[in-house]
Amino acid sequence: MDKSLYLRLRHRIQVNPNQIVRLEDVAQLVADSRTIDKVRQMEIYHVNVNDKSIKILDVMRIIEEIHLIDKNIDIQTFGPAQTIVEIVYKKKQFKPIFFIAVWLLLFLGAALAIMNFHEDVSMRVVHQKIFKTITGLDDEKPLLLQIPYSIGLGLGMILFFNHVFRKRINEEPSPLEVEMFNYQQDLDQYVIMNENKESSKNINDN
Structure with a gap:
């Protein structure tokens, strides 16, 4: 069975503090439904209190995380090699x-x-x-x-x-x-x- 996964990282995403960033949040995925269901909810990063406002996620790290789930998946990447994760804190009240x-x-x-x-x-x-x-x-x-x-x-x-x-x-x-x-x-x-x-x-x- 073909286990090819085509992955394209998004250039920038916005998340909330303490949010769990999953693969489907940072990337567009194309593969058979079974492969996508296996990897799309995998945790890529957990935003913590030490993060300021920007976090960079690299495609090489994401590939490693996917291979921890299934090393037989053939990953084909397109587009940017990094995703900028912007952590959006509560906005100050308009004055x-x-x-x-x-x-x-x-x-x-x-x-x-x-x-x-x-x-x-x-x-x-x-x-x-x-x-x-x-x-x-x-x-x-x-x-x-x-x-x-x-x-x-x-x-x-x-x-x-x-x-x-x-x-x-x-x-x-x-x-x-x-x-x-x-x-x-x-x-x-x-x-x-x-x-x-x-x-x-x-x-x-x-």
Whole structure:
């Protein structure tokens, strides 16, 4: 009887403190039903109080655990060689005062950045010259240009970030989401290389 097991580790999973991590939690499995029933509930790791927020599970250790149950299973692995186990602790209660403080900080910072940029490039003078070119009139406050420009600036930011509050305008990711994704990928790679003991060997290791 064919005992081939095709195993693909998930890139990242979330667990609760003191949870038992089983094989079906960390991997996608393809095999005959008898083989899957034999291994899918096997314990891979037990989250304990000494764990902080990240634990790395290596595919080689998982293969060893499977062979302890049945050494005749032919394991074929695909995808990543490690799974990042993120331990999710109880979230702190939301505090509106902190939200308001952060919102005001970001709002004032963005407003100052925009105003300083406009001052650096002499945007008011540019508007005055454009207004005089179009109408032939001198106006220190060409509101016919400044008001639509201000509205367009806000609409441009909405289109750039592809969100109106929590509602997404379309399915295309925004540049901020792409940068956050790249940052998360780099962070995961760093965690895998530094937290996974199986990925490195020191000169004093036996």
